Amino acid sequence: MRLAYINASRIFKVLALTIVLGISAARAQSQTPVYLDDNQPIKNRVEDALKRMTLKEKIAMIHAQSKFSSPGVPRLGIPDNWTTDGPHGIRPEVLWDEWSQAGWTNDSCMAFPALTCLAATWHKDMAMLYGKSLGEEARYRNKNILLGPGVNIYRSPLNGRNFEYMGEDPYLSSQIVVPYIKGVQQNGVAACVKHFALNNSEGNRNTVNVNVDDRTLYEIYLPAFKAAVQEGGAWAIMGSYNLYKGQHCCHNEYLLNNILRKEWGFEGVVVSDWGGVHDTHQAIFNGLDMEFGTWTNGLSKGKSKAYDNYYLADPYLALINSGQVGTKELDEKVRRILRLSFLTTMNKKRPFGSFATEEHALAARKIAEDGIVLLKNKGNVLPINLNKAKTIAVIGENAVKMMTVGGGSSSLKARYEISPLDGIKARVGTQANVVYARGYVGDTTGNYNGVETGQNLVDKRPASQIMAEALDVARKADVVVFVGGLNKSDNQDAEGADRQSLSLPYNQDKLITELAKVNKNLVVVNISGNAVAMPWVNQVPAIVQGWFLGSEAGTALASILVGDVNPSGKLPFTFPVKLTDNGAHALNAFPGNDKEVTYKEGIFVGYRWAEKHNIKPLFAFGHGLSYTTFQYGKVTADKKSITASDKITFSVNVKNTGSRDGEEVVQLYISDPKSSVQRPVKELKGFEKISLKPGEQKTVTFTVDKSALSFFDAAKHDWVAEPGSFEALVGSSSADIKTKTTFVLN
Template sequence: MKTIKLVSLMLLFAIAASGQEKKAIYLDENQPIEERVEDALSRMTLDEKIAIIHAQSKFSSPGVARLGIPELWMTDGPHGIRPEVLWDEWEQAGWTNDSCIAFPALTCLASTWNEDLSLLYGQSIGEEARYREKDVLLGPGINIYRSPLNGRNFEYMGEDPYLASKMVVPYIKGVQQNGVAACVKHYALNNQETDRHTINVNVDDRALYEIYLPAFKAAVQEGDAWAIMGSYNRYQNQQGCHNERLLVEILRNEWGFDGAVVSDWGGVHNTMEAIKNGLDLEFGTWTDGLTMGATNSYDNYHLANPYRDLIKMGEVGTEELDQKVRNVLRLNFRTAMNRNKPWGSMGSPAHAAAAKKIAEEGIVLLKNDKNTLPIDLNKTDKIAVIGENAIKMMTVGGGSSSLKALYEISPLDGIRNRVGDAAEVVYARGYVGDASGSYNGVVTGQDLEDDRSSEELTQEALEVAKDADVVIFVGGLNKSQNQDSEGADRLSLDLPYNQDELIQKLAVTNKNLVVVNISGNAVAMPWVNEVPAIVQGWFLGSETGNALASVLVGDANPSGKLPFTFPVELTDNSAHSIGEFPGEGGQVHYKESIFVGYRWQEKENIEPLFSFGHGLSYTTFKYGKVSADKNEMTPDGKITFTVDVTNSGKRQGAEIVQLYIRDVKSSLPRPVKELKAFEKVTLQPGETKTVTFTIDKSALSFFDAEKHEWIAESGDFEAIVGASASDVKGKTAFVLK
C-alpha cells in the first residue's frame, strides 16, 4: 500500500520541542528556501542522501523519515491524472476513487492558440493532481513535431517553437499554483518512438537552438518549471537522461535551471555518467519502466548502491551528490513540504467545463464548402453518423497518458444528446479498426467485436447514408500500436482500416458529407476535393462528444488553428525528403536543419494540404492595412505593428491573428518567414478591434553556431500578418539599423 506522505505535525512539533527549534531552519517555511535546503542537507547521512535521489516504487521516491521530510509522489500526465498502480507493479491498485477528468491532448490545447486556456488547463489538471496528493506531474510534453509519423506527437504542442513556447508557460504556472511541480518532457530531441532508447540524434547547433530548445528554455526561464524529464534517446552519443551538453552546459549553465532533473522510466544506463552529467532523480531502471525487476531492485539503481559504493571506495567524491540532494530537497520544499498549498479537487463540474471549453476552442474547421456546417437542425430530419471512432473510447491507451476517466462522452452520444428530438440520428460502424478496450489494466467495458466482413460494413454504411440529410463520418486514427501511441511510430500517412475507400464511396452516395478526423497527427486525405466539410477533432478527452456536437450544430463557433502542417504526401515533409526518419544503424540525421514544417514547405514552394495556422470559422474576418509605429529599429529598441480586424460576418467569432517576420537578406539561409507573435481576438458581428504586436531584436535573430550567440543583422525586414502561414493578409517593411 501507498505509505502516508504528509509530514506529521506531531513529528515537527517533537523536533521543535527537542531544542532544535532555532536550528531546524528547514522546517520553517518563512525562511529562504536555499537556507532550508542547506540546513536539511547538513543533517543528512550518506545513506539518506543516496536514498532520496532514486525511486522506492513505481512512482515514488523516499524522503527522510528521521527528519520529517516526506516522500515525493509522481503521476503521469499530461492530459489527466493516471490511475493508481501497485507499489512495485504496473497492475491497477483497484482504487475506486482515482477516476479523473480526461482533458484534451496537448495538440488540441496548442490548436486553441489561447494562453488563457493553457493557464486554465494547468490550473485544472494541477488541482486534480493535488487532490490525489501527487507532488510532480509528468508533463507537459513539448517535443517538436518533426515528422507526422511520430507516434507520440499527440502529446506535444506542434511544429513551431514560438507557439510551443507561448503555450507551455501558462500551463506550467497553472499546475504549480497548486504546489505540484510540472515536469516538462522529454528534454530533448525525442522526436520519434522507433529505437527510442538507443537512437543517436545528429543535429546541428543552429537547429538545436532555433527549433528544438526554445520551448524548453521558455519553460525554465519564463515558466519557472520545478522539474525537467530527460529523454530516452541519445545525443552526441550520450543518453538524454545523463547528457553533459544538454543537462549541464545548456540547462544549468546557460539557462540557470534550479529545479530537479528526473529520468524517464528506464532512461538511465550508466552510473558514472548519471553521477557527472546532471541527473538528480532516477526512476524505472532495471525494470525498464515496463516489467517486474528483482526484489529490492531499487537498491541496484545507478544512483543507489553502485553510487554509494563508488563514494566509499573513494572513486568519486560527494560534491555531485550534495548538488543532486539540493535539487531534490528544493523540489520537496516546493511541493510535498509546502503546507500552504491548496487542497485541490477531482472530477469537478468546473474541470469538466474547462475540458469542454478547451476542446471546443481546439477543434479546427479545415474545410467548409457551401456552408455545409453548422448543421441547421430546423432543416434536418435525419443525420447519419458513421465510423468506429464515433463510439470508441479514446481516453484508454496510447501509452503513459492512458487514463481511467470518470466518464467519456462519445461523438455519437454527444450528437444524439444535442440533437434530441429535432432529428433522427442513425449509426453504422462502417469499418472495424481495433475492438480492444484495455490498456495497463484499465478496461473501457466496451464490446466492439464485430465479425461482419468489410463489404457488409460498407454496404450498411452506404444504406444509412443514402437518404440522410447530412452524413457525419467520424474516423481517423486511434491509440493503438503504430498509430497515435507511445512506443511505436506510424507506418504510413494514410488512414488505416480502408477508411479512405469508405469515405470516397460515402462522398458519392451523399453530397452533404462531413468528415471528422480524430487524431493527434496529420493524415493524408486523397478525398479532400470530394468532401465539402472536414473537421480536425483531436483526442478531446471526457467531453469529446459534447464539444464536437457543439461545433457541428453551431453552438460554438470553431476558432482553432493547426499547430502543424498537413502535407499532401509524406515526402512533402522535410524529415522524409532530405532528412532521415527514423534513421538506421542507431543513428538519425536531421539533415533538414532548421527547415521543419512550414519553414520547409515555403522554402521549397510546396503547397500543403492544410497550412500551419489554418482554421476556418462560421463567420468571416476582414483585415485592414498593417502599419508600424516607425520604419526603422535600433538593436536596443522595439517596434510596434498594428492591424485592424473586423468581423464581417453575421455571428460572433474569434480570429487568431498571426505575425511572421521575414529577413529579406541574410548571411545565412533563413526561412521565408517565422512566427513571432499572435493574438486571439473575439469579435461581435461588425465589430472591429485593433491588434497590436510589439517585437524586439530577439524576433529578428538567428543562432550563429560558430559564435555561439544570437545574431540580428542590420538590414531590411518585413512584418507579415496572416490568418495562417499561407494566408497572408498584409505586410509592411522596416529596417534594423
C-alpha cells in the same frame, strides 16, 4: 547558623540557575528548526536539512523506491516524492512494484484534450486553465511531480507520440507551455517538462543517436524548453530516451550541464524517463538528479531490493565509500530535490486541489471547443441546420470508440468519456433522428495496462457488408457525419512505435470516397493527433479536425457541428498532401536506423520546408476556418527603423464582417529577405486570439525586439540580428497573409 544560611543561599542559586537553564532549554527546544520554518528562505531551509541528513538518506532520495515514488526523509519529517503521468490527466494508481492496476475505486480522473488540441487553441488563457485544472487534480491525489507537458517538436507526421506535444513551431510551443506550467505549479505541483531533448521518433527511441547541427538545435528544438525554464519557471525537467553526441539524454553533459544549468540557469530537478539511465558515472556527473524505472518491473535480476541496485543507489554509494568519487555531486542533487520538496510537499500554504469535478469538466469542454479546427466548409454544410436536417447519419468506429484508454503512458482511467455519437444525440434530442452505422472495423480491443473500456466492439460481419450498411444509411440521411481517423493503438497515435503510413487505416479512404458519392452533405471528422493524407479532399465539402478531446469529446464536437460554438482552432502543424512533402521524409531522414538519425532538413521543419520549396500543403500551419468572416486592415509600425536595443510595435485592425460572434487568431510572421545565411521565408513571432461580435472591430498589437529578428550563429554560439530590411507579415495562417510592412534594423 551562618553555615546553614550559606548552604541555603547556594541551594537557592543552584535552583535559580536550574530554572533559568530549564527555561532556556525549553525555548531552544520550542524553536522551529530552520528546514521546517516556512518563514526562512528556501535556500536556508535546504542547507539546514542537508546537513542533518546521513549519507544513506541522501543516496535513497535520488532514486525510486517504487514505480512512481522516491523516498523523503521520515526521520526529519520530509515526505516522499510522488510522480504521476501524464500531460492529459492523472494516471490511475498502480501497484508498488508493478504496472498492474492497484484496484482503487476513487482514482478515475477527468480526461483533458491531448496537447495537440491545446496548442490548436492558440490561446494562452486556455493553457493556463488547462494547467490549473490538471494541477488541482494532481494535488488532490497528493502527487507533487506531474510528468508533463511535452514540447518536442513535430518533425514528422509519423511520430507516434506527436499527439502529446504542441506542434511544429518553437514559438507557438513556447507561448503555450509557459502558462500551462504556471497553472500547474500554483497548486504546489511541479511541472516536469519533457522530453529533453530531440525525442522526435518512437520506434528506436532507446538506441538512436541524433545528429543535428547547433543552429537547428537552438532555433527549432530548444526554444520551448528554454521558455519553460526561464519564463515558466519549471521546477523539473525530464530527460529523453535517445542519445545526443553519443550520450543518453538522461545523463548528457552537453544538454544538462552546459545548456540547461549553465546557459539557462535551471535550478530545478532533472528526472530520468523510466528506464532512461544506463551508466552510474555519467548519471553522477552529467546532470541527472532522480532516477526512475531502471529494470522497470522493480523486481528484476532476482534481488529482493531491486531499487537499491539502481545506478544511483548502491553502486553510487560503493564509489563514495571506496573514495573513487566524492559527495559534491550528491549534495547538489539532494539540494535540488529538497528545494522541490519545500516548493511542494513541505509548503504549508499548498492548496488541497480537487478531482474530477464539474468545474474541471467545463474546463475540458471549453479547451476542446476552443481547439477543434474547421479545415474545410464548402457550401456552408456546417453548422448543421436542425430546422432542415431531420435525419443525421453518424458513421465510423471513432464515433463510439473510447479514446482516453491507450496510447502509452498518457492512457487514463477517466471518470467518463462522452463519445461523438452520444454527444450528437444528446445535443440534437428530438430535433432530428440520429442513426448510426459502423462503416469499418478497426481496433476492437479495450484494455491498456489493466484499464478496461468495457466496450465490446467486435463485429464479425464481412467488411463489404459493414460498408454497404453505412452507404445505405448515408443515402437516406439529410446530413452525414463520418467520424474516423486514427486511434491509440500501436503504429498509430501511441507511445513506443511510429506510424507506418500517412494514410488512414482500416480502408477508411475507400469508405469516405463512397460516402461522398451517395450524399453531398458529408462532414468528415478526423480524430487524430497527427496529420493524415486525404485523397478524397476535393470530394468532401466539410472537414473537421477533432483531435483526442478527452472526457467531454462528444459534447464539444456536437457544439461545433451544430453551431452552438463557432470554431476557432488553428492547426499547430502542417498537413502535407503526401509524405515526401515533409522535409524529413523528402531527404529520407526519418526515422534513421536503430543507431543513428541525422536531421538533414535542418531548420526547415514544417511550414518552413514547404515554403522554401514552394510546396502547397493540404492544410497550412495556422489554418482554421470560422462560421463568420473577418476583415483585416493594413498593418502599421510605430517606427520605420530600430536599433538593436529598440522595440517595434505593429498594429492591425480586424473586423468581424459576418453575422455571428467569432474568435480569430491573428498571426505575426517576420521575414528577413536578405541574409548572410539561409533563413526560412518567414517565421511565427507573435499571435493573439481575439473575440469579436458581428460588426465589431479591434486593434491587435504586436511588440517585438531584436530576438524576433535573430538567427543562431553556431560559430559565435550566440544569437545574431543582422542590420538590414525586414518584413512584418500579418495573416490568418502561414499561407494566408493579409497585410505586410517593412522596417529596418540599423
